[in-house]
Amino acid sequence: MPASPETIAQLRAKLSKATLNGPEKHARIPLGFVEADRALHGGLVRGALHEVFSVAGHEATATGFVAGLAARVANGKPVLWIRQDFAGIEFGEIAATGLLELGIDPSKFLILRVANAEEALRAASDAMTCTALGAVAIEVVGEHKVLDLKASRRLTLGAAETNVSAFLLRFNAAPDASSAETRWQIRAGRSNPDDDNWGMPRFDAELLRNRRGRTGHWVMEWNCDEAIFCQPADRGAVVSAPLHRPVAAAMESEERRAFA
Numbered sequence: 001m002p003a004s005p006e007t008i009a010q011l012r013a014k015l016s017k018a019t020l021n022g023p024e025k026h027a028r029i030p031l032g033f034v035e036a037d038r039a040l041h042g043g044l045v046r047g048a049l050h051e052v053f054s055v056a057g058h059e060a061t062a063t064g065f066v067a068g069l070a071a072r073v074a075n076g077k078p079v080l081w082i083r084q085d086f087a088g089i090e091f092g093e094i095a096a097t098g099l100l101e102l103g104i105d106p107s108k109f110l111i112l113r114v115a116n117a118e119e120a121l122r123a124a125s126d127a128m129t130c131t132a133l134g135a136v137a138i139e140v141v142g143e144h145k146v147l148d149l150k151a152s153r154r155l156t157l158g159a160a161e162t163n164v165s166a167f168l169l170r171f172n173a174a175p176d177a178s179s180a181e182t183r184w185q186i187r188a189g190r191s192n193p194d195d196d197n198w199g200m201p202r203f204d205a206e207l208l209r210n211r212r213g214r215t216g217h218w219v220m221e222w223n224c225d226e227a228i229f230c231q232p233a234d235r236g237a238v239v240s241a242p243l244h245r246p247v248a249a250a251m252e253s254e255e256r257r258a259f260a
Contacts, residue, residue: 026163029073031220032228039207039216040182046073047163048181049156053170053208055187059091062186064102065203066137066167067094068222068229071104073165074134080127082112082120083139090141091171102201103224108134117144121151128158128166135165142172152178175208183209189219192234200224202232 030043037043044050050069054062070079081094088094096106112127114120117140124138138155140147152168156179159166168180175183189202201224206217221232 026160029075031069031072032223032226032230033218033220034231035216035218036205036207036220036229039210039214041213044069044073044165045181045212046075046165047159049152049159049166049168049179051168051170051175051178051180051183051209053173053175053183053185055185056172058187059171061188061201061203062169062171063091063094063139064098064201064222065184065186065205066139066169067099067102067104067109068227070135070137070165070167071108071227074108076108077132077134078108078110079135079137080110080112080133081137081139082114082123082127084117084120084141085113085115087139087141101224102222103227117142118146121146121155124166125154125158128155128162128164131162131164133164135167137167137169139169140171140173143174147173147176149177149179152180156180180209181211182207189221189232192232203229 026045026047028041028043029046030037031040052062052066052069067079070081083094094109094111099106099109112123114123120138120140124136127133127136147168147170155166155168158164185206185208187204189204191200191202201222203220203222204217205220207215209215219232220229222228223230
């Protein structure tokens with residue numbers, strides 16, 4: 001008698017758990033923002049590659065967003081942040097006081113400066129073999145041929161093997177074919193002018209790609225006391241993802257062909 005679909009699904013789930021070597025590996029870490037967590041089926045996948053693109057002029061905001069994501073998925077482990085030498089001059093330094101204001105322990109953030117995108121990828125590949133790290137952020141400025149589908153696959157495989165999450169932060173660049181689990185576009189959200197609590201930064205976050213579910217567009221507030229994303233008290237859900245997005249659709253078609 002053939003096995004039922006339910007039995008097959010249960011067997012696949014058990015095999016999947018066995019392959020991942022335990023329940024903690026590749027767990028989903030909730031961001032705290034209900035709608036985003038719902039779209040992500042519970043949260044951001046640990047041990048995967050996630051891309052974050054900054055809208056021009058909002059680089060510091062995207063940096064803060066990635067810092068929040070990395071701190072959450074790292075689960076107390078150190079975060080290695082790899083950036084190009086000139087990035088501090090162009091977009092500002094990553095300061096310990098700034099991390100403290102975000103409610104993030106600066107002693108858990110290690111900064112590595114490299115000359116170019118090639119060195120950044122090489123350093124990231126080496127770093128992601130170290131299971132003592134919780135996450136690796138690779139900050140890259142501009143368009144680079146080395147940041148192709150092949151490079152993203154390497155990062156994806158490295159993250160999956162060691163359960164070290166990878167965040168590729170892109171400035172002055174357009175999305176391309178990638179194996180990333182999620183892709184975000186970030187700009188600063190408008191603060192409430194009547195709120196004296198200026199320490200709650202807001203992110204206009206658009207989830208452009210989600211390999212496991214739907215996309216979305218929200219204004220997310222970072223709670224510095226709880227180190228978690230939350231719904232702004234003075235506004236509801238922002239905008240739903242547009243139904244007609246020819247550029248995104250074209251990129252997804254390209255990626256499907258690449259993985260075919």
